Amino acid sequence: ENQALYKQRQMIVEHPFGTIKRGLGMTYFLTKGMQSVKAEISFAFLAYNIKRAINILGVKEIIRRLTGKTASSSLQFYRFPMLIENIS
Secondary structure, three states, X not given: OHHHHHHHHHHXXXXXXXXXXHHOOOOOOOOOOHHHHHHHHHHHHHHHHHXXXXXXXXXXXXXXXXXXXXXXXXXXXHHHHHHHHHHO
């Protein structure tokens, strides 16, 4: 029973980590310190999710959703530089 659950978890959860490791070439961290490593892995996950969204939706649809009236006000991309400054 546990083997079946583990096998299912492998297929669902561990696939993104393998993709990031092999596809993005992220086999080790370039930074030191927990806060910097968290920021680095966050960028890797962001890149993975953007790449996945492009493959699923296409660039035009992503742009439409981000710039259209249906875009959530919580998508505050203008705050991104401020968030980055707080990381370092």
